[in-house]
Structures are given as C-alpha cells and as structure tokens.
Amino acid sequence: EVQLVESGGGLVQPGRSLRLSCAASGFNLDDYGMHWVRQAPGNGLEWVSSIFWNGNSVDYADSVRGRFTISRDNAKKFLFLQMNSLRAEDTALYYCVKETLYKRGLFDSWGQGTLVIVSS
C-alpha cells in the first residue's frame, strides 16, 4: 500500500524558512515523479512544485518560484520542500503527492498533509 507521510509544518514568522519532508513507502519512489500541492484553509487546491523521478527536472508555480526548492532522496525514500522567504499567503496544508507512471500531472496518491502557518 502506498503511504506518504508529511512532516515539518508549523508556525513560522513571515520571511523565515521551513523545510517539509515526505516519507514514501509501499512503492518504488525512484520510478515516479512527485509533487507538492497545497490547500489554504477553506480554499481549493493549488499545485506548488514537481520533480522528475531522477531529480533532473523541477517545476514551480509562479507564486513560489525563487523561494521554494523541491528535492528528493530516492535512496532514503524522501521528498523535500525547502520554503524560504515565507509569506502569509503561503499558509496552507501541504500535501505530498505521487503522480502516475503514464501521464505527468495526474495524481493518484496523496499524503494527509502538513500544516504551515505563516504569521507574526
């Protein structure tokens, strides 16, 4: 069974940094592209970032480009999101998401999320 367990969220002041982690199990992480998707409280879903199976290609939403960095450690079965220069509008539940093998951007497994609150 696929399991994605996020950690690292919390309360942080504007301008500070936070690093999210996602522990993956139940599948071969190094076969799959992975993503972070966020959901602001009471709001809809926003794709944040993605990384190829081998880490050689990454993408970011315009809203986080230049501030967030996605990375992965396939050997240790982890996905990461380094978030710098955090803003109030980054407050959200951050989901670690696995994409399918046959089409990029189709999300077939989600973690339960880790909550990031940016506030002074």
Place this chain on the structure above:
Amino acid sequence: DIQMTQSPSTLSASVGDRVTITCRASQSISSWLAWYQQKPGKAPKLLIYKASTLESGVPSKFSGSGYGTEFTLTISSLQPDDFVTYYCQQYNTNPWTFGQGTKVEIK
C-alpha cells in the same frame, strides 16, 4: 496558465438524486481531465482520469464525460457519503490547475 471553472460552486440535492457537475477549461485539454473527491479533513482521492476512466476501486455510480474544454462528472443515486467536495484538474499542460471545487450538500 489554463483556468478551470467548475459549476455550480454548491449543489443542493437529496439522497438518491442523480447530480451533474460541470468543469470548463479556458483552452482545449483534450481528454486530460481528472476528478477528485475530498471529504472533510481528508486528502483528495482520485475518482476519474482521462475524462471518463474510473480509477480502480471507485464505484460505478461515478461517471465522467467530455473532451476539449467542457467536461462533466455525474453521480447517480447520491448516498450520505457522497455529500462532500469535488474538484476537477487538468493535466494537459504545466502548471497543473484545479477547479475551485463543488460542494455537494444535503437539501
């Protein structure tokens, strides 16, 4: 970016009803459209992909259709567990974008 617009935002229905949610894309996305169900406090769950293909384990009361820019999700015979929020998502072009969601509530 491709904009995804769902309608209605809220849908009131009764147990046993058949309901349809519409999703429109700002440009053609072929059949690269997925539907997700999200229950309160839970992560989204993939229901349908490629506009009309049911994900494994999803009951056949869910069905999807459409191509290009207009798509629908139909739920036949609503049960109490179905009164939650549904999202469409295009995966034709990065950035991958979602509709704003449709909340199905009990009338």
